[in-house]
């Protein structure tokens with residue numbers, strides 16, 4: 001397994017718990033941060049709970065986000081965050097807290113975890129991947145053999161590059177994002193939208209609130225000349241109530257940002273290799289699906305690789321391995337495509353008039369508001385919103 005964050009550490013954990021022997025390679029040294037606005041949707045939190053990891057995250061002082069709100073044009077929705085069995089609210093843990101917890105849990109399950117280890121290439125025999133080349137912290141070059149190499153190494157995946165995995169759905173970058181952490185401004189999960197701007201606020205560790213500001217990709221070159229001015233101006237224009245509260249708040253960290261918000265699906269597998277998480281499928285971070293989807297993919301991949309009466313044969317027998325990986329790839333595409341397309345719509349930063357009419361009908365009903373936030377959280381499908389009550393209101 002190459003990469004030990006949301007996708008790699010959790011897939012390794014699940015495979016090891018099912019009895020597989022897993023080597024997890026990570027170039028970083030933990031604890032280490034990564035660009036992220038941190039938000040984990042309820043279905044991701046539910047997986048953490050099922051894997052026995054949610055309590056560890058809560059024990060670090062990460063607050064549950066139990067209220068959600070969404071302001072766009074003349075619409076204001078506010079309601080309790082949807083719940084799933086055993087899950088109260090969403091969470092936004094700092095990545096330098098979350099990712100080490102995932103890697104530690106993998107190690108406890110029997111995974112051999114090696115940090116400061118850079119995968120520099122793959123070994124192959126007769127067109128089949130048979131292992132990795134790697135460089136350790138002291139510069140030593142070596143190889144490791146494996147019946148399956150999984151790239152969980154992020155959007156710029158080196159494993160994908162070495163196997164030349166093609167993209168088969170790709171859309172242009174649509175947004176750029178800057179964010180930082182504020183003290184003195186308690187927040188729940190807050191979203192604000194206007195044509196040409198999107199702002200989100202989430203509470204995280206240490207009583208800090210992360211505020212993220214999304215602007216169109218076309219403005220990135222201009223924004224990066226003075227990101228702080230663009231960041232603040234967008235909050236003022238898109239989220240006036242939040243802007244007023246900022247008068248009492250202090251920026252607690254520097255600004256982080258990126259315009260590299262790619263949208264794609266990559267081929268997910270081949271002989272002796274597979275991709276999981278961002279390595280195989282990436283979308284604009286605006287709807288905050290990456291972590292939740294990485295957990296989802298981990299579970300899909302691990303389920304296929306541990307299925308059958310002899311799970312070790314599923315990995316060791318090349319024919320059975322390819323069949324399992326093909327089922328994973330198909331499930332990944334089917335289950336990730338709806339959110340991929342909704343995400344593209346959001347990332348255009350142009351609220352749809354039909355959606356606004358719908359939201360106007362939703363906002364006066366607490367029940368429909370709760371349903372709407374359940375759709376956002378991925379707990380209900382968009383069709384589930386269209387109750388008799390909503391149709392009558394429309």
Ligand SMILES: Cc1cc2nc3c(=O)[nH]c(=O)nc-3n(C[C@H](O)[C@H](O)[C@H](O)COP(=O)(O)OP(=O)(O)OC[C@H]3O[C@@H](n4cnc5c(N)ncnc54)[C@H](O)[C@@H]3O)c2cc1C
Pocket residue numbers: 002003004005006007008025026027028034035036037038039040041117118119120152153154155157158177257258276277278279285287288289290291292293294
């Ligand atoms: C600005 C921004 C905001 C975001 N906000 C959210 C959010 O609010 N909610 C959400 O759910 N998602 C968010 N995301 C997306 C989310 O961070 C990713 O989807 C998620 O981290 C994917 O996890 P991953 O394990 O697939 O990849 P990554 O987190 O990218 O991890 C890949 C790992 O592989 C390692 N690696 C890479 N190459 C090698 C190599 N050759 N050898 C060894 N190790 C290697 C890297 O060091 C890294 O640790 C955001 C992303 C961005 C950029």
